[in-house]
Amino acid sequence: MKPERPSLTAAFVAACRGLAPLLPERARLVTDPYGLRVLGPLAEATVDALSRAPAPLRTLAWGPMLPMLPWAIYMQVRTRVLDDALRRFLAEGGAQVVILGAGFDARAWRLGDSLGDTVVYEVDHPATGRAKRARFGEQHRVRALSFDFERDALSSLPERLEALGHRRDAPTFTLWEGVTMYLTEQAFEATLGAVRDYSAPRSKLAFNYVDRAIVERPSFAARAVSAIVSAVGEPFKLGFTPPTLASLLARYGLAVEEDLGFDEHAARLLPEPWARVVRAGRRIAVAERTATAVRA
Ligand SMILES: C[S@@+](CC[C@H](N)C(=O)[O-])C[C@H]1O[C@@H](n2cnc3c(N)ncnc32)[C@H](O)[C@@H]1O
Structure with missing residues (x-):
């Protein structure tokens, strides 16, 4: 970084999120019209025109962008699962x-009315x-x-959020995507x-992470991804197994509610063959801040 x-x-x-309109309808889980703004007006206009073109033309458009296709599908699953977790929190009054x-997370723009009076830090x-x-x-x-x-000193994060109006006595949904x-x-x-210190009971922490094996013993594909992100200054450094993650979170008063692989989410959300495009090895965890200490 x-x-x-x-x-x-x-x-x-x-x-990748912005490319959703080019996916077949069955593989489209979320539309993020803000995603392509990072690439500029030409990319936006091109995708917009292609999204209204006949399906075979949309399929052909993937030709030059084929390496991005699995990422576009992966992002569909990631965005949808985290959107769903956020919507559940809002439905409970958060x-x-x-x-x-x-x-460039666009949720504060994209989710509109469903956010009600929610403040997004x-x-x-x-x-x-x-x-x-x-x-x-x-x-x-x-x-x-x-x-x-x-x-920065992470111990200062709760006060810095508070200075912007964040309340520690009301539940918070923390997204760490x-x-x-x-x-x-x-x-x-x-x-x-810091999350423990600024989160009232019933707050949630939702994040994706990679299996420790991806960091310690990467496959060829994972090494290729890692080489690309390292080249842009953001190498993969940290991974966990689900049990070690759960006990670590427990030390910070966070009880894991759900921890599933992307492949499991994909099997639930996507039809074949799209579900198979999403590989195992990456996971999404949702944890709740409890009032009392959590037993690991
Ligand atoms: C892969 S992007 C994810 C962005 C967004 N959450 C999403 O899913 O679209 C990682 C984000 O983490 C931020 N980041 C990485 N390391 C950081 C650090 N040390 N301090 C602050 N932000 C950091 C980057 O600036 C970047 O916006």
């Missing part, structure tokens, strides 16, 4: 969202936040916080400590 410039991985995943490593490097506001426009419910998870694999173990744990 090079803090002085907008995150390239954030731009990449946003663009009205505060903290997005750690917000990047977006935490990221300032360069990415600035680029986002330039492309998406201002959004009244967003309060942006410039923060570096590796350099596409970030944990880029962190050191110390930064990961320090962030869990």
Whole structure:
């Protein structure tokens, strides 16, 4: 990660979300009209025109972008599962969202009325936040916080959120999407400590992570992905097995409610052959902040 410039991985995943209109309808789980804004008006106009073209032409359009197809499908699953977790929280009356490593996450813009009075605190490097506001426009419910998870004292995060209006006595949905694999173990744990400190009971923490094996014994495909993200300054550093993750979260008062592989979510959400495009080895965990200590 090079803090002085907008995150390239954030731009990449946003663009993958924006390609949804080119997917066959059966493989489309979420539409993010903001995703392509990171690529500029030409990309937006091209995808818009192709999305209205006959299906065979849309299929042909994937030709030059074939390596992005599995990513576009993967992002459909990731965005949908996390959207669903957020909607459940809102349905239970929650009205505060903290997005750690917000990047070009468009939920505050995209989910519109279903957010009601919810305030969305977006935490990221300032360069990415600035680029986002330039492309998406201002959004009244967003309060942006410039923060570096590796350099700033994570113990200061609760106070800095509070200074923007965040309330520690009301439940918070913390979204930590596409970030944990880029962190050191110390930064990961320090962030869990901050989440524990600013989260009232019944708050949720939802994030995706990679299996430890992907970091320690990567397959050829995983090595290729890692080489690409390392080249843009954001190498994979951190992975977990589900049991070690659950006991680590428990030390921070967070009880795992759900921890499923992307392949399991894909099998539930997508028809074949699209479900098979999504590989195992990446997972999504949702944990609840409990009032009492959690037994690992
Ligand atoms: C892959 S992007 C994910 C963005 C967004 N959550 C999404 O899923 O679209 C990772 C994000 O984490 C942010 N990030 C990574 N390391 C960071 C750090 N040390 N401090 C602050 N933000 C960081 C990057 O700026 C980037 O926006």
